[in-house]
Amino acid sequence: MKMSKLFVQTLRDFPQDAEAMSHKLLVRAGYIKKLTNGIYSYLPLMKRVISKIEQIAREELDKAGAQELSMPFVQPAELWQKSGRWQVYGKELLRMKDRHDVELCLGPTHEEVITSIVDGILNSYKQLPINLYQFQLKFRDEIRPRFGLLRGREFIMKDGYSFHTSQESLDEEYKNMWNAYKRIFDRCGLETKPVQSDSGAIGGKVSHEFMVLTETQTGEDDVFYCKNCDYSANSNHSTSILNEIETTTNFIEEKIVDTPNVKTIKDLAEFLNINENNILKSVFYIVDSKPVMVMIRGDKEVEETKLLNAVGGLEIRKATEDETSEYTGSKAGFLSFIGLEDKIKIIFDLSAKGMKNFVIGANEVDKHIVGYNFKSTPEFVDVSLVKAGELCPNCHKPLFITRGIEVGNIFQLGTKYSKPMNATYTDENGENKPFIMGCYGIGITRTAAAAIEKHHDDFGIIWPLAIAPYHCIVVPVNIQEEEQKKVAFEIYEKLQKEGVEVVIDDRDDRAGVKFKDADLIGFPYRITVGKTIKDGLVEFKTRQTGEMVTITPDEAVQKIAEEVKKLKVN
RNA sequence: CGGGAUGUAGCGCAGCUUGGUAGCGCACCUCGCUUGGGACGAGGGGGUCGCAGGUUCGAAUCCUGUCAUCCCGACCA
Numbered sequence: 129m130k131m132s133k134l135f136v137q138t139l140r141d142f143p144q145d146a147e148a149m150s151h152k153l154l155v156r157a158g159y160i161k162k163l164t165n166g167i168y169s170y171l172p173l174m175k176r177v178i179s180k181i182e183q184i185a186r187e188e189l190d191k192a193g194a195q196e197l198s199m200p201f202v203q204p205a206e207l208w209q210k211s212g213r214w215q216v217y218g219k220e221l222l223r224m225k226d227r228h229d230v231e232l233c234l235g236p237t238h239e240e241v242i243t244s245i246v247d248g249i250l251n252s253y254k255q256l257p258i259n260l261y262q263f264q265l266k267f268r269d270e271i272r273p274r275f276g277l278l279r280g281r282e283f284i285m286k287d288g289y290s291f292h293t294s295q296e297s298l299d300e301e302y303k304n305m306w307n308a309y310k311r312i313f314d315r316c317g318l319e320t321k322p323v324q325s326d327s328g329a330i331g332g333k334v335s336h337e338f339m340v341l342t343e344t345q346t347g348e349d350d351v352f353y354c355k356n357c358d359y360s361a362n363s364n365h366s367t368s369i370l371n372e373i374e375t376t377t378n379f380i381e382e383k384i385v386d387t388p389n390v391k392t393i394k395d396l397a398e399f400l401n402i403n404e405n406n407i408l409k410s411v412f413y414i415v416d417s418k419p420v421m422v423m424i425r426g427d428k429e430v431e432e433t434k435l436l437n438a439v440g441g442l443e444i445r446k447a448t449e450d451e452t453s454e455y456t457g458s459k460a461g462f463l464s465f466i467g468l469e470d471k472i473k474i475i476f477d478l479s480a481k482g483m484k485n486f487v488i489g490a491n492e493v494d495k496h497i498v499g500y501n502f503k504s505t506p507e508f509v510d511v512s513l514v515k516a517g518e519l520c521p522n523c524h525k526p527l528f529i530t531r532g533i534e535v536g537n538i539f540q541l542g543t544k545y546s547k548p549m550n551a552t553y554t555d556e557n558g559e560n561k562p563f564i565m566g567c568y569g570i571g572i573t574r575t576a577a578a579a580i581e582k583h584h585d586d587f588g589i590i591w592p593l594a595i596a597p598y599h600c601i602v603v604p605v606n607i608q609e610e611e612q613k614k615v616a617f618e619i620y621e622k623l624q625k626e627g628v629e630v631v632i633d634d635r636d637d638r639a640g641v642k643f644k645d646a647d648l649i650g651f652p653y654r655i656t657v658g659k660t661i662k663d664g665l666v667e668f669k670t671r672q673t674g675e676m677v678t679i680t681p682d683e684a685v686q687k688i689a690e691e692v693k694k695l696k697v698n
Numbered sequence: 699c700g701g702g703a704u705g706u707a708g709c710g711c712a713g714c715u716u717g718g719u720a721g722c723g724c725a726c727c728u729c730g731c732u733u734g735g736g737a738c739g740a741g742g743g744g745g746u747c748g749c750a751g752g753u754u755c756g757a758a759u760c761c762u763g764u765c766a767u768c769c770c771g772a773c774c775a
Contacts, residue, residue, distance in 0.1 A: 140724055140736065141710055145768055155709095165767070274768095393775060409775030426775070445699095446773065463775060489775060496775095587735095606733050640735035647735090658734060667734090 129598070131633040131642075135172045138645050148346045150580035151276025153589050157648045159597075166273025166281035170573075173649065176597035177576050178284060182263050184315045184594065185286050185570060192308040194259035194288055199241045201265050205231035207240040210549050216442050220268045234267035239545045239567060242289040246563070247551035253293050256553065256563075257301055261288030263572065275346055277577040278533065286570040291563040293555065298540055298564050302334070305568045309338055309536050312570065317592025318579055320535065323351050324361035326433050334540040337362055338570075339532030340578040347531030347581075354520035354527055362534075364433035367510055368518035368527055375425070376484035377406045379499030388494045391461035393426045396496065400487060403427075408480055408488045408500070410463035412452050415441035419455045419472040423465050424512055425479035431513040438475060438509045456491055464489040464497070478510040533578045534571070541565040583672075589650030590672050594695050598629045600688050601651040605639045605658035616657040619666070619681045626689035647671070653691075655684045 136158035146152040154160045159174040170178060186196060205223065208214035214221075222234045235241070242260060250256065266285045273281050288305070292298045306322065313320040318340055325337040339351055339362075352368070353360035361367075390399045397404045407426030412419065413435065420439055422430050432444050452460050455472055465474045466488070485499045516529040546552070546562035555561050576595065583590040593599060600623060604616035613634075620632040631651070633642045639658075646654050656667040660678060668684045669676045679687075 137708075137725075138736095139709060144710070147769095391775085396775080407775070411774050413774095422774095424775080430774080449773070452773090460773065461775065603734095608733075636733090638733050638735085638737065640733090640737085643735045645736085656734075 129631045131601070131631050131645075132635050134631060136649070138648055146276060148275035148278055148577075148581065149584055150278060150346070150577040153580055153584060153648075154276055154577070157588060157650070160277065166270060166279070168277065168280060168282070173597040174576070177591075177595055178572055180595040180597075181316055181572050181575055182284075182286070185263075185312050185572070188308045188312045188315070189259075189261055189286075189288065192259075192304055194261050194290075194308075196262060197245075197260050198262045199235075199238050199245070199264060201235050201267075202232055203235045203238075203241055205233060207244055207549075208233065211240050211243075211545055212548055213240070218443065220270065222267055222269045235264070236266055236268040237285075237569075238262070238264065238287055239289065239541070239565075240549070243545045243549050243551045243563075243565070246291055247549070250291060250553055250563070253553055253555045257290060257292045257297050259288055259290040259301060259305075261286060261568070275348075275577075277573045278346065278581075279348065280573070283574065284572040286572055288568040290566040290568070291553075292566070293553070293561070293564065295564060298542075298566050301566055302538060302540055305538050305566070306336070309538065309568070309570070313338060313340075313535065313575070316575060316579060316595050318535065318575065318582065321351070321353070321360055321532070323353070323532070324365050325534075325537065326362065326364040326437065333542065336538050337532075337534045338536035338538075340535055340582060342531050342533055342578075342581055344531060344581070347533045349532045349534055351530050351532045352514050352516070352527045353530065354523060354525055356525040357520060357523040359520050359522045359527075362532075363513060363529075364431060366514045366527075367521045368514045369521060369524055370479060370518055375405055375482055375486070377402050377486060377499070379485050379487070382497060382499040382501070384490050384492075384495050385498050386494060387462075387496045390494075390496075396487065397426065400496075400498065402487065406483075406486050408464070408483060408486050410465060410489055412447040412456070412460065412463060413444055414447050414451060415439055415444050419447065419451070420475060421463070421465055421468065421472055422475045422477060422511060423480055423506075424477040425483065428477065428479045428515070429513040430477070430511055434513075435475065435511040438511050439473065458489070458491040459493050462489040462491065462493055462495060464491050466497075467491060474506075475511055476506040476508050477512045478508045479512050480506075481508045533574065533581065535575045535578050536568075536570040538568045539566065541567055584650075587644070588648035591650045591652055593652045593691060596650060596652050598631050598651055599692055600628055600630045600653040600655065601646050601649075602630060602632045603639070603642045603646060603654060603656045604633070605642075605656060607634055607636050611661055612657045615661050615666070615681060619655055619657070619685060622681075622685045623688065626685060626692070628685075628688050628692050653688050655681070655688075657681075 138158050139156045142152045143155040159171055160168040162168050205214055221236055224232050226232055263286050267282050270281050273279050290301045320338040320340055322336045322338050325335050350363035352366040390396045393404050393407055393409055404426040408423055409426045411422045411430050436444050456463055487496055487498050488500045490497045517526050520527050543562040552560040552562050580589050602616050602620050604612040607613050620630055623630040652671050654669040664680055665678045666681050666684055668679050
């Protein structure tokens, strides 16, 4: 490819509206162009990266026995009504009507479609297990898209679905996909950590997310992990053993005290000269339009996903001031469950277990109760957010926290879709049974962005060779110099013959411009043809290490050809 | 959903307070010069100033509405 013809426009400055480094670099280096909020065009360079990642995934999945197909992007509401998700999926599902007033939606995921496809084709246990996958556009109408390709509304996903006759068979495929995912991300040059996770709107019991750990804010998920054993989990799913701490106060007599204007836990602890964990705080939520009060130890926070799961809800938000006073007659800051047990749902977090003589709101403005004890032992449920330093549920060593970008996930769905959609096969005894299903996703475009988050420097992107849009760029320093031009094109042609994907920078620009662009776009290798060509030598630069050597053109070609061949052998 | 900010050329921005027929840098085109880390000079093309109304002789500028984008928050006890 000639640089002069490549459809790309690099920018001298970073875009104003970008926050994440991958977003800034993708725009500045000419990989993507925003059409509207959360929706991007993939320009030729980006398209090549996407194809590379897809191809790696395709090879590994095929090797693992899966089969590729392609399903429609637009889906009928009917299907979603059957599975029950038309009601529960929420606003992320973009719905519309066609000219005949038939309700449709843009596919955010494809469990319904694949289930409807296999029903009728897979009739016998003899055809199972089977694993089908596709690369498809997905649309999710995110509340707040951001970070470019890391959280867009429209994105490319590899999604796969497996069908089984038994849990054992599903377990086996789950492990098979786990291994395939490890290999896929390894080949993409990304280190990933599989962590336990909540299965969210997709559903199912067992699930893992493949995280690229980042430690920057760009990683949108918090991951807790143990350095002693292999425990690791998304914050929406992690549990912990709480440290042994003093949870009793010197207030031995239960009484109401005045706490004027003391609204926060911190202020209250100071005011009464106690620890935050001596307070039982009340957090008031509205779950699916119904009030839910969570009683949780003062130093702990509510994990809303865990709470949703605990009450079997779909949509959660904090209660407003008006709602709070309507249900409790009091104000935030002074709430408690006392006297409300029969009126609204109360959840006692596990952290409240074992508290004695504690402090709690009095359901009266500017008043708290001290020296309180549970009159009867409530049922405790774990709905709190883990804090770093709390103990690993497996081995009781302290947990650590890090940020992560979720690039893939695997779920065991069971019969969540096959049952309501009545998708069945006939078993050995002639009985009809619902499929036992698994599902497996990889965010292709997010994987590309994650790779940049992990691999870049002040000059631009540093692509892993396997997913770089091109392997190499040949730069004649001065295209006007006949000798340089001639040798550069010879090298260019030799590389092509060796199967190397190469760009030649044939633009009549100064060397500085070409070098800046090469670094920014992130070509893994650069061959510079300059003055040393008089001695038959060129400069060979490796982007990743910055290493530069002066060698003959043939040596340079050989070096790159070898590295590229290694990719194929894999 | 609430708050704040911003919409002027492909990108980054100035002009708006105090209305007078739109400007700068990058990018683009032509010529010259230059050629190892985003050169220089000269000339040139490109914008119904987000959209719709209103005020005015006259609106990018003032007023009203609307749309879009970006940032923050959604109150813990």
